[in-house]
Amino acid sequence: MTGDLHTHSIYDDGKNSLLEMAEAAESLGLDFFGFSGHSFQTGGEDFCISDERMADYLSEAKAIKQLFLREERRTAIYVGLELDLLGRPENGLDYVIGSAHGFMIDGRLCNVDESPGALQWLIKEHFDNDPYKMTDAYYDNIARLSDSMDCDIIRHFDLVTKFNEKCPMFDAGSRRYLSRALEAMEHLSRKGLIFEVNTGAMSRGWRTEPYPDMVLLKTLCGMGGRIIINSDSHHIGTIAHDFDRAKARALEAGFRSVWVFTDQGFEEIPLDGFGNKI
Numbered sequence: 001m002t003g004d005l006h007t008h009s010i011y012d013d014g015k016n017s018l019l020e021m022a023e024a025a026e027s028l029g030l031d032f033f034g035f036s037g038h039s040f041q042t043g044g045e046d047f048c049i050s051d052e053r054m055a056d057y058l059s060e061a062k063a064i065k066q067l068f069l070r071e072e073r074r075t076a077i078y079v080g081l082e083l084d085l086l087g088r089p090e091n092g093l094d095y096v097i098g099s100a101h102g103f104m105i106d107g108r109l110c111n112v113d114e115s116p117g118a119l120q121w122l123i124k125e126h127f128d129n130d131p132y133k134m135t136d137a138y139y140d141n142i143a144r145l146s147d148s149m150d151c152d153i154i155r156h157f158d159l160v161t162k163f164n165e166k167c168p169m170f171d172a173g174s175r176r177y178l179s180r181a182l183e184a185m186e187h188l189s190r191k192g193l194i195f196e197v198n199t200g201a202m203s204r205g206w207r208t209e210p211y212p213d214m215v216l217l218k219t220l221c222g223m224g225g226r227i228i229i230n231s232d233s234h235h236i237g238t239i240a241h242d243f244d245r246a247k248a249r250a251l252e253a254g255f256r257s258v259w260v261f262t263d264q265g266f267e268e269i270p271l272d273g274f275g276n277k278i
């Protein structure tokens with residue numbers, strides 16, 4: 001069994017229509033596929049679904065789900081949302097991916113994944129040039145996700161490391177960095193949230209390995225955490241991107257099972273049985 005729940009479309013900052021994405025997923029042989037557009041949020045106009053288009057997103061996504069069901073297509077379609085801490089929740093969804101991209105500073109949205117230059121500016125201007133103050137604040141937001149919204153999945157937990165391979169800004173193996181990250185991880189894992197092993201930064205050329213870093217992934221496994229494999233695809237060419245690598249990393253970290261989505265909701269299956277059809 002294989003599938004991908006974290007994907008975008010032209011309703012937000014993706015390149016393809018919902019139907020093109022769903023049909024591409026079907027031609028890849030996925031058993032399940034979910035839409036997870038960026039939630040509406042003030043200041044997020046350049047990457048979020050707009051207030052005016054949210055109703056259209058939800059109704060078109062649901063119509064495609066019904067179409068695939070009616071025509072007995074091989075891929076089951078689900079309707080979700082990537083809900084930012086600063087974003088607006090919606091009703092009637094199959095699942096919600098929680099995320100925290102950044103900070104609202106002086107009325108301006110500053111995301112940690114925008115560009116290396118923007119992140120350096122943020123650290124310098126707002127965190128006394130101390131990258132660890134920024135990572136602490138980032139993980140404080142992440143830890144808050146499960147308390148302030150109803151979400152099932154935690155998106156790329158350590159998004160803050162996105163540029164570290166190409167433009168190192170802090171030591172992601174240091175105690176200083178890890179202590180707050182692990183606190184947040186423990187908090188969310190205890191609440192039962194499922195963590196993404198996310199290949200999005202690999203398909204975009206920023207990382208050679210999926211999120212989260214191995215040290216975090218191993219710790220998550222040790223604390224009995226749950227994982228799901230997702231691509232964060234923004235176009236048809238990156239759906240289920242390098243799931244083989246994500247699976248190999250999860251196995252290396254000690255995981256033996258992975259969570260998938262079905263008509264009954266989230267289900268646990270052996271990791272060995274995931275992704276074999278691609």
Ligand SMILES: [Zn+2]
Pocket residue numbers: 008013014038047234
């Ligand atoms: Zn996006």
Ligand SMILES: [Zn+2]
Pocket residue numbers: 006007008082232
């Ligand atoms: Zn996303």
